Amino acid sequence: MSQVAVIVTNDVEDIEFTSPVEALKKAGHDVVVIENQAGSKITGKHGVAITADKGISDVSPDDFDGLLIPGGFSPDQLRADERFVNFVKAFLLADKPTFAICHGPQLFIQTGLVEGRTMTSYQTVQPDLYYAGARVKDQSVVIDNNLVTSRTPDDLADFNAGMLATLKNN
Numbered sequence: 001m002s003q004v005a006v007i008v009t010n011d012v013e014d015i016e017f018t019s020p021v022e023a024l025k026k027a028g029h030d031v032v033v034i035e036n037q038a039g040s041k042i043t044g045k046h047g048v049a050i051t052a053d054k055g056i057s058d059v060s061p062d063d064f065d066g067l068l069i070p071g072g073f074s075p076d077q078l079r080a081d082e083r084f085v086n087f088v089k090a091f092l093l094a095d096k097p098t099f100a101i102c103h104g105p106q107l108f109i110q111t112g113l114v115e116g117r118t119m120t121s122y123q124t125v126q127p128d129l130y131y132a133g134a135r136v137k138d139q140s141v142v143i144d145n146n147l148v149t150s151r152t153p154d155d156l157a158d159f160n161a162g163m164l165a166t167l168k169n170n
Contacts, residue, residue, distance in 0.1 A: 119147060
C-alpha cells in the first residue's frame with residue numbers, strides 16, 4: 001500500500017489528525033508523522049499526544065505517495081517554515097495525492113500554487129484561498145484531481161472517503 005506523510009505540530013485539531021490517520025491505517029496505508037525532529041512530542045488543541053516519526057530534514061517528498069495536512073493552529077505554524085512549505089510544494093507540483101482539512105490549505109497559499117485550483121477550507125481561510133486565485137466551494141469535500149480538501153471536523157467522513165478513493169486511484 002501507499003506511504004502517506006502527515007505534517008503536524010502543536011495545537012493541531014485532534015480529530016482532524018486522529019480520524020484520517022485511523023482511516024488510512026485501517027485501509028492498509030503506512031502513515032509517517034513528520035515534525036521538526038524525529039521523536040518530538042506534539043500536543044493537540046484538546047490534548048491528544050502525538051510522537052513524530054521523522055524530522056522534516058530527514059525526509060523527501062519522493063519517499064511518499066501522499067500527504068495529509070490536518071487543521072487547527074498547526075498549519076499556520078508550519079507555513080512559517082520554508083522546509084514544510086517546500087515539502088508541500090513538491091507534492092502539488094508532482095500532482096501527488098494531497099489532503100488538507102480546515103486550516104490545512106493555508107500551507108497551499110504559502111506555496112503560490114493555488115491559482116486555478118478548486119478547493120475548500122475552514123470558513124475564515126476561504127477568502128484567503130479566493131484572493132490567492134483558487135476557486136472556492138463551500139461543500140464538505142472538494143476533489144480537484146489529486147487534491148482533496150474539506151472544511152471542518154463535521155466533514156471528516158466525506159474527507160476520509162475522498163482521501164482513500166484518491167489514493168486507490170493512483
